Amino acid sequence: MMLTTTTTDQYPSRAGRSAEFLPRHDPVVYGSADAKTASGLTAPQLEAYERDGFLILPEVFSQAEIDCFLRDATRLLGSEDIKRSGEVITEPGSGDVRSIFRVHAASPLFSRLVRDPRLVNIAGDLLDDEVYIHQSRLNYKPGFRGKEFYWHSDFETWHVEDGMPRMRALSMSITLTANTPDNGPLMLIPGSHKSFAVCTGETPANHFKTSLKKQEYGVPTDETLAELAQRGGIVSAVSQPGSVIVFDCNTMHGSNSNITPSPRSNVFVVYNAMSNRVTEPFCNQAPRPEYICSREKIETIKPEKTDLMGYRALLK
Amino acid sequence: MMLTTTTTDQYPSRAGRSAEFLPRHDPVVYGSADAKTASGLTAPQLEAYERDGFLILPEVFSQAEIDCFLRDATRLLGSEDIKRSGEVITEPGSGDVRSIFRVHAASPLFSRLVRDPRLVNIAGDLLDDEVYIHQSRLNYKPGFRGKEFYWHSDFETWHVEDGMPRMRALSMSITLTANTPDNGPLMLIPGSHKSFAVCTGETPANHFKTSLKKQEYGVPTDETLAELAQRGGIVSAVSQPGSVIVFDCNTMHGSNSNITPSPRSNVFVVYNAMSNRVTEPFCNQAPRPEYICSREKIETIKPEKTDLMGYRALLK
Numbered sequence: 001m002m003l004t005t006t007t008t009d010q011y012p013s014r015a016g017r018s019a020e021f022l023p024r025h026d027p028v029v030y031g032s033a034d035a036k037t038a039s040g041l042t043a044p045q046l047e048a049y050e051r052d053g054f055l056i057l058p059e060v061f062s063q064a065e066i067d068c069f070l071r072d073a074t075r076l077l078g079s080e081d082i083k084r085s086g087e088v089i090t091e092p093g094s095g096d097v098r099s100i101f102r103v104h105a106a107s108p109l110f111s112r113l114v115r116d117p118r119l120v121n122i123a124g125d126l127l128d129d130e131v132y133i134h135q136s137r138l139n140y141k142p143g144f145r146g147k148e149f150y151w152h153s154d155f156e157t158w159h160v161e162d163g164m165p166r167m168r169a170l171s172m173s174i175t176l177t178a179n180t181p182d183n184g185p186l187m188l189i190p191g192s193h194k195s196f197a198v199c200t201g202e203t204p205a206n207h208f209k210t211s212l213k214k215q216e217y218g219v220p221t222d223e224t225l226a227e228l229a230q231r232g233g234i235v236s237a238v239s240q241p242g243s244v245i246v247f248d249c250n251t252m253h254g255s256n257s258n259i260t261p262s263p264r265s266n267v268f269v270v271y272n273a274m275s276n277r278v279t280e281p282f283c284n285q286a287p288r289p290e291y292i293c294s295r296e297k298i299e300t301i302k303p304e305k306t307d308l309m310g311y312r313a314l315l316k
Numbered sequence: 317m318m319l320t321t322t323t324t325d326q327y328p329s330r331a332g333r334s335a336e337f338l339p340r341h342d343p344v345v346y347g348s349a350d351a352k353t354a355s356g357l358t359a360p361q362l363e364a365y366e367r368d369g370f371l372i373l374p375e376v377f378s379q380a381e382i383d384c385f386l387r388d389a390t391r392l393l394g395s396e397d398i399k400r401s402g403e404v405i406t407e408p409g410s411g412d413v414r415s416i417f418r419v420h421a422a423s424p425l426f427s428r429l430v431r432d433p434r435l436v437n438i439a440g441d442l443l444d445d446e447v448y449i450h451q452s453r454l455n456y457k458p459g460f461r462g463k464e465f466y467w468h469s470d471f472e473t474w475h476v477e478d479g480m481p482r483m484r485a486l487s488m489s490i491t492l493t494a495n496t497p498d499n500g501p502l503m504l505i506p507g508s509h510k511s512f513a514v515c516t517g518e519t520p521a522n523h524f525k526t527s528l529k530k531q532e533y534g535v536p537t538d539e540t541l542a543e544l545a546q547r548g549g550i551v552s553a554v555s556q557p558g559s560v561i562v563f564d565c566n567t568m569h570g571s572n573s574n575i576t577p578s579p580r581s582n583v584f585v586v587y588n589a590m591s592n593r594v595t596e597p598f599c600n601q602a603p604r605p606e607y608i609c610s611r612e613k614i615e616t617i618k619p620e621k622t623d624l625m626g627y628r629a630l631l632k
Contacts, residue, residue: 144538148464148573181497182550184572222460226577234498234576256500257464257573260550261542 347444
């Protein structure tokens, strides 16, 4: 199936290209700094996000709230309905569910969580636009046999495979368990978001069926990674439950395997600017399914204040 | 091939057994404390080794010495003779050499290194006996695609597959590159050496051909590991080049994968007490080859003082 792209490709990648760095054409923090009041992010935090491409915010949610989220997460991970929906990633051997996509549509609690002002207002302030959920998922990385996830820029995939035009999206990882130095925490390369690392290789048909377990295309070369790490170093997002790791769509990140007994769970939410809705993919492949990339079902996410009692009331 | 074991099995494992902890019948630090003068280990260090099952000793070798070792290591890793010897572990895809066994016999420099008093005297003091090299290897764990190595007690394998009778051996890892929190450093479980974790499963014929790349038998159960980690925690042996990590043969250890650009290299030397020489394996399999387990070629290792100039003179 050949699709013609109608938008100019600002960030060409794959399709036989050589590895190189292209300049970022887009802001990191959108809009004027003095208009950012809703989120409560301080000027130094905004500067750090602009410079590093991420922020690690501790104690955004209380342990009691996290306990609520974990209870709902455990229920969803064990649900046969969810497994049957196919909007999941399962373990090859056991069939155990490791990720649930569109988690914001999978339960009333997680539907409310993505609307929590503590999250939405950060997205609104940084992107200076109304926002919608490009993708969401609940991730469960088990102890003992947690797999590594290789370095990648989410934007590279979202651009090439989903047709996201510009860098005006961000991810939030709400940590449900502790990220220790030993249990394969998220690693980020500060400053890597400032240039676009063109990837070599092609985009196979139905790439998403394998790439979500182990990415082989859309990954940077060794030389690209060595240069980025040389420039910016590597930061492990070591954090307690209830933290939120906010990172720009183009920040290079990955994680090592986890042989420790401590599992890692998080809720992963991608906010995209309404003005940056996806077009046709920038590759000659059919778009990925709706559960991985919102294309038809676009809904503006408005802040909706919720507290512990509110979340408890939403538990099934 | 069926072999009959003639020695009583103090530490039975595998062969259809259930997971359980057996008491350690052997000392950790052998001999009387006041007789330990050769190594220069202090009383608190001896106590820590007895309690935790390991010691991380910084700055044992100078950076100039490590540069010598690295130069010899690089030569050996690229040697066609070494690759042809078959006493290596290679990468499945590329055929690149990842480990060289009997490295103490592979070059004059490494032959001298295992005799360095800074190492041998520690082994002599802790084991209170003359010592020989049970196994040695040069390990190169590349960046980007360094594989994890799952939790195991070396003694469990040396006992079952090599016929090492008692816990009177120790390993030293001489670090040639930095072990950072992010590049898959050696992780150890303090106190795990105090009990013997019986492993389930069998011992397949020629197990060493696969176990040295990825161990599937002789690994503890999830419950065993969870209990050990619960009791003792997990320590990452974060260290600079020139450090020596000394650990008891029964200390549970492993490492996560390494997707960072920083490779990890070390020289790994196992000193065994002369009184603890291997017998027939405690399983119904043929012994592993001589290059993995010294059985015929037993030579007492005597201290031989060497300094930077001495090592430089041994470079090829």
